[in-house]
Amino acid sequence: MVMKSSCEEDEGAWGLGIPEKMRNNTDWVDITQDFKASCKELKLGELLHDKLFGLFEAMSAIEMMDPKMDAGMIGNQVNRKVLNFEQAVKDEAIRVKDLTLPELIGIVDTCFCCLITWLEGHSLAQTVFTCLYVHNPELIQDPALKAFALGILKVCDIAREKVNKAAVFEEEDFQAMTYGFKMANNVTDLRVTGMLKDVEDELQRKVKSTRSRQGEQRDPEVELDHQQCLALFSRIKFTRLLLTALISFTKKETSAVSEAQKLMSQAADLLPAIHSTIQYGIQSQNDTTKGDHPIMMGFEPLVNQRLLPPTFPRYAKIIKREEMVNYFTKLIERIKTVCDVINTSNLHSILDFFCEFSEQSPCVLSRSLLQTTFLIDNKKVFGTHLMQDMIKDALRYFVSPPVLSSKCSLYNNHQAKDYIDSFVTHCSRPFCSLIQIHGHNRARQRDKLGHILEEFATLQDEAEKVDAALHGLLMKLEPQRQHLACLGTWVLYHNLRIMIHYLLSGFELELYSMHEYYYIYWYLSEFLYAWLMSTLSRADSSQMAEERILEEQQQKGRSSKKSKKKKKARPLGKEITMSQAYQNMCAGMYKTMIALDMDGKVRKPQFELDSEQVRYEHRFAPFNSVVTPPPVHYIQFKEMSDLKKYSPPPRSADLYMAASKHFQQAKLILENVTSPDTEVNRILKVAKPNIVVMKLLAGGHKKDTKALPEFDFSAHKYFPIVKII
Amino acid sequence: MEENGTDMQTESEQCVYKCARQKLENLLNKSMKIRMTDGRTLLGLFLCTDRDCNVILGSAQEFLRTTDSFSQAEPRVLGLAMIPGHHVVSIEVETESLQSQGL
Numbered sequence: 001m002v003m004k005s006s007c008e009e010d011e012g013a014w015g016l017g018i019p020e021k022m023r024n025n026t027d028w029v030d031i032t033q034d035f036k037a038s039c040k041e042l043k044l045g046e047l048l049h050d051k052l053f054g055l056f057e058a059m060s061a062i063e064m065m066d067p068k069m070d071a072g073m074i075g076n077q078v079n080r081k082v083l084n085f086e087q088a089v090k091d092e093a094i095r096v097k098d099l100t101l102p103e104l105i106g107i108v109d110t111c112f113c114c115l116i117t118w119l120e121g122h123s124l125a126q127t128v129f130t131c132l133y134v135h136n137p138e139l140i141q142d143p144a145l146k147a148f149a150l151g152i153l154k155v156c157d158i159a160r161e162k163v164n165k166a167a168v169f170e171e172e173d174f175q176a177m178t179y180g181f182k183m184a185n186n187v188t189d190l191r192v193t194g195m196l197k198d199v200e201d202e203l204q205r206k207v208k209s210t211r212s213r214q215g216e217q218r219d220p221e222v223e224l225d226h227q228q229c230l231a232l233f234s235r236i237k238f239t240r241l242l243l244t245a246l247i248s249f250t251k252k253e254t255s256a257v258s259e260a261q262k263l264m265s266q267a268a269d270l271l272p273a274i275h276s277t278i279q280y281g282i283q284s285q286n287d288t289t290k291g292d293h294p295i296m297m298g299f300e301p302l303v304n305q306r307l308l309p310p311t312f313p314r315y316a317k318i319i320k321r322e323e324m325v326n327y328f329t330k331l332i333e334r335i336k337t338v339c340d341v342i343n344t345s346n347l348h349s350i351l352d353f354f355c356e357f358s359e360q361s362p363c364v365l366s367r368s369l370l371q372t373t374f375l376i377d378n379k380k381v382f383g384t385h386l387m388q389d390m391i392k393d394a395l396r397y398f399v400s401p402p403v404l405s406s407k408c409s410l411y412n413n414h415q416a417k418d419y420i421d422s423f424v425t426h427c428s429r430p431f432c433s434l435i436q437i438h439g440h441n442r443a444r445q446r447d448k449l450g451h452i453l454e455e456f457a458t459l460q461d462e463a464e465k466v467d468a469a470l471h472g473l474l475m476k477l478e479p480q481r482q483h484l485a486c487l488g489t490w491v492l493y494h495n496l497r498i499m500i501h502y503l504l505s506g507f508e509l510e511l512y513s514m515h516e517y518y519y520i521y522w523y524l525s526e527f528l529y530a531w532l533m534s535t536l537s538r539a540d541s542s543q544m545a546e547e548r549i550l551e552e553q554q555q556k557g558r559s560s561k562k563s564k565k566k567k568k569a570r571p572l573g574k575e576i577t578m579s580q581a582y583q584n585m586c587a588g589m590y591k592t593m594i595a596l597d598m599d600g601k602v603r604k605p606q607f608e609l610d611s612e613q614v615r616y617e618h619r620f621a622p623f624n625s626v627v628t629p630p631p632v633h634y635i636q637f638k639e640m641s642d643l644k645k646y647s648p649p650p651r652s653a654d655l656y657m658a659a660s661k662h663f664q665q666a667k668l669i670l671e672n673v674t675s676p677d678t679e680v681n682r683i684l685k686v687a688k689p690n691i692v693v694m695k696l697l698a699g700g701h702k703k704d705t706k707a708l709p710e711f712d713f714s715a716h717k718y719f720p721i722v723k724i725i
Numbered sequence: 726m727e728e729n730g731t732d733m734q735t736e737s738e739q740c741v742y743k744c745a746r747q748k749l750e751n752l753l754n755k756s757m758k759i760r761m762t763d764g765r766t767l768l769g770l771f772l773c774t775d776r777d778c779n780v781i782l783g784s785a786q787e788f789l790r791t792t793d794s795f796s797q798a799e800p801r802v803l804g805l806a807m808i809p810g811h812h813v814v815s816i817e818v819e820t821e822s823l824q825s826q827g828l
């Protein structure tokens with residue numbers, strides 16, 4: 001519909017913006033009394049409606065005048081006039097030139113706070129665009145403010161583009177809508193950074209001219225001016241560095257990433273100066289500590305109220321200025337970490353990098369930057385390597401399949417090449433998805449991991465077929481060699497990792513109830529970790545077999561040189577060790593839970609509408625799509641974990657003792673790890689107290705207490721310290 | 726089911742009820758302007774009402790009060806909106822459509 005935009009003053013025809021068609025020929029007739037009287041005649045609870053309109057449709061209506069649903073209500077209840085930028089300038093409510101330094105500092109700081117609030121998932125309309133100046137930087141005459149306004153728009157624009165491209169956000173992470181605002185697209189990036197640089201230089205000159213000289217009597221006014229100039233200088237420079245760093249990320253060369261890292265370091269150096277000068281900026285007139293919008297010159301929190309969609313209004317709490325620097329410090333730290341990804345070369349280490357990065361629950365911007373740095377334009381890893389080559393390298397590193405060894409007759413065999421190439425091509429997409437999943441927020445990851453198992457199951461199937469075909473070929477060419485379960489082992493390894501990750505993340509997200517712990521830990525220790533370890537050792541022996549063949553071939557060439565480094569550390573050694581430790585931790589927790597249950601120390605729900613089986617099947621439902629390892633059904637689980645098959649059946653004390661031994665074993669394994677990382681130390685922090693607690697419980701400590709034990713997950717996300725109260 | 730004495734009364738009540746219902750039904754799917762207690766006006770299609778005069782408008786658009794010289798002429802699209810009866814100040818309906826219905 002075409003809206004009439006002219007505005008008529010007279011009250012009678014309050015047809016403001018009412019479609020032209022309706023205004024001509026039609027008169028509006030007041031039927032208020034008649035309507036209300038007619039309504040009164042309706043029966044209680046009776047709805048008068050069209051045949052096509054039912055109670056169901058009625059449910060989805062938003063309720064007017066309900067502050068929880070009616071976003072338009074808020075704007076209508078304030079007493080002040082809500083002015084847009086042009087009106088405010090005309091009314092001289094805000095100035096576009098001759099701004100004082102405190103005003104500039106205050107505006108810049110508030111904009112920074114708005115930017116952060118936006119990055120934390122609020123809409124642009126309620127954050128950055130509450131600043132009237134960014135609505136139209138063209139109108140600003142003050143050079144510093146104009147450059148800053150353009151700069152902040154560019155920062156938003158690039159950040160938005162990155163986040164959109166990486167596609168690792170959900171509605172709770174990020175609002176990409178721009179509400180039709182112009183994001184300074186008519187000015188080039190280079191022009192904006194140039195403008196910022198000019199302002200910066202100008203301010204630096206002022207800073208220098210007001211600097212105190214030796215022996216000079218310091219005029220406090222000059223000193224204040226000096227401090228304020230310095231404050232604005234730091235802010236403008238920070239904006240420029242942030243913008244330049246983001247621009248670097250849009251470039252295709254990997255060198256640009258290290259350039260961005262350097263720029264971020266420089267920006268971080270400015271933060272202390274920004275922090276110490278926050279008090280120089282003008283403050284908002286209202287109390288923003290309660291989360292209110294800052295009301296100060298240049299800001300109108302309600303200016304975009306009418307742009308908000310007719311959904312429930314969300315209140316954007318603009319963060320406090322004191323927290324701004326802290327947030328920037330962490331953001332820069334995260335972006336610098338992201339830059340480090342280009343130093344990892346192996347697909348497996350890249351996957352680990354993504355997992356590890358995700359563990360600190362990073363913000364959507366850094367997550368997106370990591371994604372876009374990894375796969376530039378969805379084609380090449382870091383812009384240089386083909387994903388297929390990365391996968392081949394990963395295969396070589398993990399199982400050393402003969403087909404990828406240059407010393408094998410399959411290497412130059414056409415048919416073998418076709419097989420492996422098409423397999424690797426098929427791997428490409430699931431692995432890219434897997435990496436993308438690790439970019440999502442923690443809660444969403446779990447759900448997505450459950451779904452990707454289907455793709456990996458298909459891949460597993462293909463891997464086994466290709467293995468068989470390659471083995472057939474190899475038997476004809478080199479009968480002494482094998483090509484059994486090479487690719488299959490590799491896919492299985494990833495399958496298991498995803499399944500383990502899926503189960504463990506449930507602890508982190510606090511999804512499981514205490515009475516569910518025992519089967520989750522059972523599934524992990526008895527099943528998934530057992531499979532993982534056998535998979536790893538199969539890969540390890542496959543590597544060794546390949547190395548032996550290589551050595552033999554080398555010795556044929558020059559028999560004088562004997563291979564010296566016999567006792568080289570196995571590449572998968574660390575991972576095998578860690579899996580053993582995890583398995584023991586899970587086994588310890590499983591036995592603990594069984595024993596606690598025997599002692600009546602696990603609260604169980606009244607199963608009325610469901611049963612343990614229903615819950616169990618729900619917990620492991622995603623595993624049903626996987627063929628290897630086959631899912632363990634509830635009945636099987638009950639049979640396998642039945643304690644009656646032991647004679648005599650263990651008592652709770654025996655189980656506590658066994659649990660203690662598992663924790664002890666985990667501790668021993670971890671203490672032998674050379675160069676332990678933080679993860680090793682975290683597990684040790686859980687294992688050690690649990691050894692003691694289990695021994696105490698085995699000795700009958702507080703056996704009669706009715707108090708339930710506590711599970712403290714503060715030391716480790718997946719394994720709790722058991723506390724008996 | 727009713728006592729004899731009240732038969733007449735119920736009959737006339739029935740008539741009033743039917744009349745009222747007929748009136749309201751004729752208004753269904755007509756463009757309606759409803760002014761609310763806070764001065765805003767909603768324009769949309771009349772879809773549903775009940776005894777308390779709660780009204781549901783479809784494809785509703787929100788207009789700010791006209792006295793405010795700075796209010797934007799642009800309406801805000803709300804979609805399906807329910808106006809609680811006690812917030813309804815006035816209701817207007819398009820005459821042309823009324824006449825064609827002969828009301």
